[in-house]
Every structure is written in structure tokens, then in C-alpha cells.
Amino acid sequence: MNNEHILIAGFGGQGVLSMGKMLAEAAMAEGREVSWLPSYGAEMRGGTSNVSVHISDKAIGSPTISAGEATCVIAMNLPSLLKFESFVKPGGLLLVNKSIIDKPSSRKDIDVIYVPVNEIAKELGDNKVANMVMLGAYLGKSKVVKNETLMNQVREVFGAKKPAVVALNEKALAEGGKLSV
Amino acid sequence: MARMLMKGNEAIAEAAIAAGCRYFFGYPITPQSEIPEYLSKRLPEVGGVYLQAESEVAAINMVFGAAGAGVRVMTSSSSPGISLKQEGISSIACAETPAVVVNMMRGGPGIGSIQASQNDYFQAVKGGGHGDYHNLVYAPASIQEACDLMAKAFDRADYYRVLCMVLGDGMLGQMMEPVEIKPVKIAEYDKSWATTGWDGVSRPRAVINTLYITVDELNELCGRLQAKYKIIERDEVLFEEFHLDDAEYVVVAYGTVARIVKNAIENLRAQGIKVGLFRPITLWPFPMLPLENIAGQARVKRFAAVEMSAGQLVQDVRLAVNGKKPVELQSFLGSNVPGPGDIAEFIRGLKTA
Amino acid sequence: MSKAIFTKTKMLTDTPTHYCPGCAHGIVHRLIAESIEELGLSHKTVGVAPVGCAVFAYRYFNCDMQLACHGRAPAVATGVKRSRPDTLVFTYQGDGDLASIGNAEINSAAARGEKICVFLINNAIYGMTGGQMAPTTLIGQISTTSPNGRNPEVNGYPMRVSEMLATHEGAYYVERVAVNNTRNILGAKKAIKKAFEYQQNGHGLNFIEVLSTCPTNWGVSATEAMTWMEENMLPYYQLGVKKDKEARQ
Numbered sequence: 001m002n003n004e005h006i007l008i009a010g011f012g013g014q015g016v017l018s019m020g021k022m023l024a025e026a027a028m029a030e031g032r033e034v035s036w037l038p039s040y041g042a043e044m045r046g047g048t049s050n051v052s053v054h055i056s057d058k059a060i061g062s063p064t065i066s067a068g069e070a071t072c073v074i075a076m077n078l079p080s081l082l083k084f085e086s087f088v089k090p091g092g093l094l095l096v097n098k099s100i101i102d103k104p105s106s107r108k109d110i111d112v113i114y115v116p117v118n119e120i121a122k123e124l125g126d127n128k129v130a131n132m133v134m135l136g137a138y139l140g141k142s143k144v145v146k147n148e149t150l151m152n153q154v155r156e157v158f159g160a161k162k163p164a165v166v167a168l169n170e171k172a173l174a175e176g177g178k179l180s181v
Numbered sequence: 182m183a184r185m186l187m188k189g190n191e192a193i194a195e196a197a198i199a200a201g202c203r204y205f206f207g208y209p210i211t212p213q214s215e216i217p218e219y220l221s222k223r224l225p226e227v228g229g230v231y232l233q234a235e236s237e238v239a240a241i242n243m244v245f246g247a248a249g250a251g252v253r254v255m256t257s258s259s260s261p262g263i264s265l266k267q268e269g270i271s272s273i274a275c276a277e278t279p280a281v282v283v284n285m286m287r288g289g290p291g292i293g294s295i296q297a298s299q300n301d302y303f304q305a306v307k308g309g310g311h312g313d314y315h316n317l318v319y320a321p322a323s324i325q326e327a328c329d330l331m332a333k334a335f336d337r338a339d340y341y342r343v344l345c346m347v348l349g350d351g352m353l354g355q356m357m358e359p360v361e362i363k364p365v366k367i368a369e370y371d372k373s374w375a376t377t378g379w380d381g382v383s384r385p386r387a388v389i390n391t392l393y394i395t396v397d398e399l400n401e402l403c404g405r406l407q408a409k410y411k412i413i414e415r416d417e418v419l420f421e422e423f424h425l426d427d428a429e430y431v432v433v434a435y436g437t438v439a440r441i442v443k444n445a446i447e448n449l450r451a452q453g454i455k456v457g458l459f460r461p462i463t464l465w466p467f468p469m470l471p472l473e474n475i476a477g478q479a480r481v482k483r484f485a486a487v488e489m490s491a492g493q494l495v496q497d498v499r500l501a502v503n504g505k506k507p508v509e510l511q512s513f514l515g516s517n518v519p520g521p522g523d524i525a526e527f528i529r530g531l532k533t534a
Numbered sequence: 535m536s537k538a539i540f541t542k543t544k545m546l547t548d549t550p551t552h553y554c555p556g557c558a559h560g561i562v563h564r565l566i567a568e569s570i571e572e573l574g575l576s577h578k579t580v581g582v583a584p585v586g587c588a589v590f591a592y593r594y595f596n597c598d599m600q601l602a603c604h605g606r607a608p609a610v611a612t613g614v615k616r617s618r619p620d621t622l623v624f625t626y627q628g629d630g631d632l633a634s635i636g637n638a639e640i641n642s643a644a645a646r647g648e649k650i651c652v653f654l655i656n657n658a659i660y661g662m663t664g665g666q667m668a669p670t671t672l673i674g675q676i677s678t679t680s681p682n683g684r685n686p687e688v689n690g691y692p693m694r695v696s697e698m699l700a701t702h703e704g705a706y707y708v709e710r711v712a713v714n715n716t717r718n719i720l721g722a723k724k725a726i727k728k729a730f731e732y733q734q735n736g737h738g739l740n741f742i743e744v745l746s747t748c749p750t751n752w753g754v755s756a757t758e759a760m761t762w763m764e765e766n767m768l769p770y771y772q773l774g775v776k777k778d779k780e781a782r783q
Contacts, residue, residue, distance in 0.1 A: 021357065025186050028359045036186070036357035040212060040295070059323075061444035063356050063437070066520030204617050230616045234609065235642035242606035242639070246613025249600045250580070254617065268603050276600075376598035376614065378578035378621050388592050389600040 003057065004144050007065050009050035009084050010076025010097070015131035019074070020051035022135065026150040027055040037063040048079050055144055072142060074134060076117075078103060095137055099130070113137060113180050120175050129172035136176020147173050184359040189324045189349065190215035192360045193283060194223065196328035197255055200335040201367040202281070203229030204254040206243035208236060208262060211295040212351035213285035216257040237262040241269030241282075248278035249389035251375025253335055257283035259351070260301050261292060263309070270344055271310030275391040275402070279338035281331070282316075283347045285354040288516035296516035297351035299436060302493035305348050306465040313403055315410050317345045317417060318464040320435040324358040330462075332365045337417065339370045341409060348464065350489070352437045352518065410466075419462035420471055424450060428457030429480055430531050433472070433498045434487040435461050437518075442487055444521035449528055456528055464497075472501035483531050485509040487524055489517070545571040545579075547596045556749035556756025558713045559587060562655055563594055565719070566624065569727040570597070575734065579622045580614050582607040584636075586628035587661040595626075605636025608643035611650045622733060624651040629670040630660045633695050637669075640699065647704030649738035651729045654695060657748040658767060665751030669693040672766055677751070692770065696743045700776035706737040708776040712745035712768065714760045732780065745771055 006023065010016045017038050024034040037052045052065040067086050072093040075081035078101050088094050090109045099118035115137045117130040124133075139147055151170055158165045187195070194216045197205075205224055207217040217233065224231040234240035240256050247254040258266060263284045273280050286301050288294035305318045317337055321327035327349060334345035373384045393399035421439075424446055425431065434442045439460040449456050459475065461468050475481060484502055486495035486509070495510040502508050511527045513519045545567035553559045570579050576597055583591035585604035592599035602610040607625035615623045632640050632654050640652065659677055660666040667677040667684060670692050674683040684692075700708040707729055711722035722744055729740035745767050749759035775781070 021186070024357060028184065028186055034186070034357075034359060037352065038355060040351070040355045059443075060358070060440070061447070062441040062521050063352060064441075064518055064520060066522055069520070069522075204613075206613065232612070232616060235638050239606065239609040239612075239639050239642065242603060242609035243613035243616070245602070245606075246582070246600060246610035247617040248613070249610075250614045250618045250621075252617040254613070269606075272603050376580045376600055376621075377618055378580060379598045380577045386596065387598040390592060391601055391603075392589060 002071070002144070004053070004055040004071045004142065005065050005069055006053045006055070006072045006074065006138070007050060007070045007084055007087055008053070008074040008076070009048055009080030012047070012049050014076045016049050016076060017051050019131045019135055020053045022150055022153050023145070024053050024055070025153045026145040029149050029152065030145055032056065033058060033060050035060040035063040048077065048083070050080065050084070072138060074138060075101065076131075076134070077101065081105070093138075093141060095134060097134065111141070113141065115176065115179055117176070121172060124168060124171050124175065126168055129168055132169050132172035133176035136173035137180045139173070140177030141180035147177065184361050186357050187324065187360050188215055188355065188357050189327060190285070190354040191219045192324050192362065193327050193331055193347070194219040195362050196331035197281070197335070198223055198227055198229070199362050200253070200332040200365050202253045202255050202335060203227065204247045204252050205229070205231050205256065206234050206240040206247070206254070207256045208234050208240050208258065210237075210259045210262045212287060212297075212354050213257050213259045213283065215354070216283060237265035238268060241266040244280050245269050245273055245276070245278065248273060248280040249276060249376050251372035251377060253339070255281040255283065257285070259285045259287045260289050260298070263301065263304065267310035270316065271312050271314060272391045273344045274310075274314035274316065274406070275312065276389050277342040278389060279342050280344045281334045281338055281347065282344060283349070286348065286350040294516040295351060297353075297437060297489065297518055298516045299350060299438065299489040300491070300493070301348075302464065302488070302490055305346055306467065306497070314406060315343075315413070315465050317341070317343055317413060317466075318348050319345065319419075320348045320462060320464050321353065322436055322439045322460065324353065324356070324360045326462075327353060328360055328362055332363075336368060339368070341413060343409070343413070348436070350437055414466040417463060418466050418468045418471070420468040421460040421462060423458035423460065425457035425459065425475065427480065428455050429482045430454070430456040430528060431459055431475060431481055431484050432456060432487055432528065433459045433461070433484060433494065435464060435494065438487055438489055441519060441521055442524055445524035445528060448521060448525050454528070454532065467497045467501065469497075469501045472498065473503060473505070476502040476505040481506055483507050483509065485511060485528065485531055487511045487519075487527070489513045543567045543571045545576050545596050547594055549593045551594055552590060553587065554750045556747060556759050557587070558657075558744075558746040559655065561713045561719060562653065562722070562744050562746065563591070565723045565726050566626070566653060567595060569723065569730055570622070573727065573730055573734065575622045575730065578620060579624070580618070582611045582614070582623070582625040584625070584627040584631040586631045588626050588628060588655065589662065591626050605631050605634070606639055607631070607636065608639040608648065608650070608652060611652075612643055612646075612648050615648060615650050619649075622730065624653060624730075626653050627655070628661065629654060629656040629658065629695070630668045633669040633693050641702070644699045644702040644705045644739045644741065647706065647738050649733055649736060651733050651740045651742070653726070654741070654743040655746045656695070656743055656771065657746040658692070659748050659751045661748050661751055670695070672770060675766070694771065696741065696776045699739075699741050702739075705739050705741060705777055706779045707732050707740045709741075709778070710743040710745065710771060710773050710776065712763065712773055714745070714763050718773070737779070743771075745773075
């Protein structure tokens, strides 16, 4: 399996940290080594937050991701795109939240997918699953973990109590996946 | 227990409970606040006590009291808070009571930053507080290792009646990794020295004391402490070797920096550069002899300390290498966490130096 | 045949104290020790000694003892009591230890309502270090660091610790007593014993401030010291119960 170094960034409240966590947990459930490192402290308050996730078959060394090392950057807002676009390594993947970013990527040496996460989430009935749409797009392209494994994490959180929430998340994941095939 | 994805701070807190710790006295400070937060919930569930103190000073003195009463007790903090705790840390060393302190280092001096740093190496291993004393200092490089070392720290603290410090940094505290909190077989140690109330017959009166007013008394105490430290230096050294078998260049690094160095080494090895890592796991006692032995091997050309501090670790490396080979230093200052590329560039420079 | 008409409490060791002639530490030690013995609680007592003249208190109280860092006795006592709730825990502190460097620790312990007894021995001066100004030193009082007398413009005003601690909801019992005459000594004993009984019944914080003497650093004779205390300290530090939650019920 491929080693993934994913950097997800956006506003606080966009579910950036939990996207990273779901991804890391799913990869762990599939037997991979993982690490999850958030930005923390004052820079989180009111600003942009980000998380670095490594998925590998070997023990993870550096938990950070430097410029030019990311196999994938997910930019959920414009400041994140401007700050982290350069972190994608040549041939890597950039996912852009098209709903609130109207600037195209300046990179020509990478795959760029523009995902209208809010519009899709709204169509599905709840804006809260916008981050799941984005995760779906990422998984559709990278296939780093199975949608089903990730859904197991969602089920663990919401359990049998909220089957509607689980179903909605599953749909969001699937819809996102359609954008990147 | 199966592998779980846990934040370093929370995993360390759970590992403390697994190691039999039931008492925690602390004070919030970033980037370690998840330890007190987690324990404030968990300790009452297991019949323990969590108490938020009015300051780091009070917290360590509460630890002093509880340690003197013979229970497994800990506190945690980060660099500026550890500075405040030095009064109690020195006293605990003097009173020879067992305690565990977790330090998730952040950048200094002063209030500094809240990001990861290793700039309190000297404070941890060369003193910190006043007086001739040592703490046993463990420097984990992963969350799993941090949890395993928590169990060891509580055990060794009881065994030697010393303070054990688990020295991490903000990154180790804030990141998540898969971890298994293993069940711990808790050894029982004689604690008849503890102040638990005295019936006048079953044991001598217990006095937890840090005052040795005459030269003879203090001289005797210091001699006893140093004799104990000699045994610890002989028996408690821990380290890891990584690609050292044929290494011409030996990087010495600990904690999170060491794991970043491993990435760099793998990349350099792929390019044919024979470089390896020597990672001290105990910072005190520092693995002097093992490192000296490596320095004596003919194929080893050069050593390099890589640290997120301005030349602290390198001093112990130089003491160990003792002039046998050149020892270089690569510092990353001001909470500037290096990437594998930064370190690889420095190591390549060693070849041409 | 001789008959013993007085025996020393077993709660004090046979070690001779190092206190100066005319110093009241010895009286207060005895009152605390007798109270614990009379209550039958010696076997579960843990005392915490301070830094100050009473630093050697662990040599004199015949129970398990800890010696705390300067001012931290309430924190150390908290550590003992929280981890060993069945023990009877007391701290014995001077006014410099408790009211100056240890102000945060005693106020926070009082606010938390720690189930401990705290004894403050207030003699309005630093004794062990040789007569420097304390937070309790009176206006105009000469010390080695207020050689012209304490000047409020420079040093502020003497701290009334009992009144301050009584404001804490967590304080259960606060009383100021003195050991200048037999009547007051008997009153002090009663207060000390009550403080231990309250702790034994699960209450805290119990705080007794004892006005004491320091003839050596006040520069007076042992007998003059009692008069000095009466004339100078009693008017400013008024005796009495400042708070007693049980009496109010």
C-alpha cells in the first residue's frame, strides 16, 4: 500500500481535526501505522487550524509534514490554500473546497480536484456533512482506506442511537467519491 | 487492551492509572492540559483523587505530602511550570520519596511559546533545583513508549525512592498514535517509612525530612544519595540503536527529534550514506559507556547531536565521546521543529566537513 | 513514697527544644500535643513542620511528621490528607511562613475547605533568620529590616490573617487566641482541641492563630515580652472566634 502524508486545513468548526482523526482511525483499523498531529494553542482560536496525518506500513518517523512532502493537501478555506498549496509534492493531490474558494490552484504539476462540499451537503440535507463529502472525494481518489472501514468509525461514534446520522454520513462519503473517479 | 488511537497526553494519563497511580495534583498549562483534564474524570472512577492546585508550586508540594504518605502520586506540567516546581523537586530528592513528574516541554526562555521544544534538557538532567541530586529522566519518542515508560517510572521511583521525570514535548503530548495501554504487574515495595499515622510500636516513627543542619548529617545524606545514583547509573541506562552496525556517521538525538532523524537516515541510506542513530531513552543516567564504545570503533568517523535546543544534549555526547571523534551540533531553536529534509542536509554536510 | 502529680504528654518526645527563654513555642507545642493525646488520636496523627523557628517541630511532636518547604505546609498537608483521609493532619507555622511566602497556600487550602488543622504562631517578626520584618510586624515596630520602625508608606500594614481567612466559605473554624496568661492559655487549649475535634468529625479548614512572643528579637526580657504582647499586639490583633460554622448551626 502507498504511504500517505495528508495535510488538512481550514477554519475552526469545519471539522478539519475530526476528518484527520477518522482517516487515521480507519487506517489503523486496516492495520496500518498512523500518526495525527494538530496545530494547537493560540493559533487555533478564531484562525485556521490544520492537521497532519501520516499513514504508512512502517513506524511513523516525523509526525509533521514539510513543504513538498504532502501526498495530499485538503484546503477547506482560502488561507489554507494559499499557505499549503506548495506543500503538495509533485504528482500529488490537492483538494479544494470550491464552495468558498473561488481561486484556482497555481500548481500545474499536481492533480487538483475542486469539490463543492457545501452545495452537495445541502442537497443531502445537512451542511454538517460537508467535511464527509470532502473525505469521500479524497478516498475516491486515493483509495487509502475503504469507505466501509471509515463508516465503521462513524457508527462507533453515533452508534445505533442515530441511524439517520450514520446514513447521511454514508451518503456524503459516496457523493464525494463520485467527484474524483 | 486493543490498540487505540489516543492523544499522547491522554494515553500517558491512562498509563499512569494502569501503573497504579491514584493521586494527581496539577495546574493547567499548554501543551499538557489534557493530562489533568483526563485524570479529573478518570481518577474518581477508579477511587483516586484529582486535585487542581492553586499553582505549580502548591501542586508539587501536594505531591511531596502524598509521596511522603506512601502512595503512588504524580503531577504534570510544561517548561515554565516545571521551573516553578523545582523547589518541590529538590525537596523530594532530599526526602527520598517516590514521585513521577511529566514534563511536556515547550519553547523558552520566559513564557516563550507553546510549541514543542527540547530546551529544558539541562534543567531535567543537570539539576533544575538546588543541591546535588538527580532525577531519573525518561525521554520517550512515541506515545507507546511514553506509556510503557510511565509504568517503569512509577516502579523505579518506588524502588529507588527517587523522582522520575518523563520528558516529552508539546508534539508528543498533542499528537495521536495507535497505542496499547498494557496491564502492569505492580510490584509491592516496603513503605514503612511513610507517614500514615504511628501506633508507637509496629515501626519507627516516620519523619519525612529535608533538613540536615550539621555538616556531618548533610555529608552523610549526600553520600547516601550519590551511592544510590551510582547504582542507577550502572543499572538503569536505556538507549536504542538504529542502523549503527556499519555506520560511519552517528547521530545522537532523543524524543521526537530522534524519530524525525530516523526518516532522514532512511533517505540517506537509500543514497548510500552510512549513517545511524543512537537514541538515549534515559537522559539521566545518560548512556555514557555505550556511546564511548561506539566512539572507539574505527569505522565511525564523526558524531552529531541533533537537538531542539542550543547545544545542551551535545555536551553529554562530548563527555561520552571524550575526544575520540569529532562531535558536531545541529540546533533547532525557538520551537522550530525540523523536517527530515533539514536533518538530512546537515548530515550530508558531515561527510564533506 | 513520692507520687507523680504531673507527667509530660507522650505526644511530645524527650528531645529538649531549642527555643529561646521566654518564647511561647514550647507552650503551644504542649497544648497541641496534649489535645491530640487527650482525644486519643496520637496513632493517626501526621504533623507538618514549617520553615522558621519551629523547623525542628518534627523532633518534638511524637507522631509521624513531614517537614515542608517554606510556606508550603498547607499544600503538603493537603497531599497527606487527600491521600490518607483517615489521618489527623495539622500544620504548625510561623507568621512569615504562613502569611508571607505561604499566603497562596493557606488561602487556597481555606477556600477548598481542607479537612486539616492549621496553627499559626504569630509573634510579629521573623525569628529564625534573626528579627526581620514580617507581614505581621506592627506599625512602628523596629526590626532588622525596618530599623526605623515599620513605615506604612513603605511597607504597608500588618496583615490580620484570621479575619482574612474567616471570609472564605471553606473555612470552618477560625479563632485567634493568645498565650500571655493562664486564662488565655486555657482558652487556647480549648480552641486547639475543638479544631482537632472538628477535623475528626470531617470538617475543615480549622485555623487557630496563637499570639506568641519573641523576646530575643523584640529586644526585651522574657517577662517583659508578655507585657509587650499585651500592650502592642492585643489591641491590633483582637482575640476571639472569627468564624465557627458549627456554633452557628
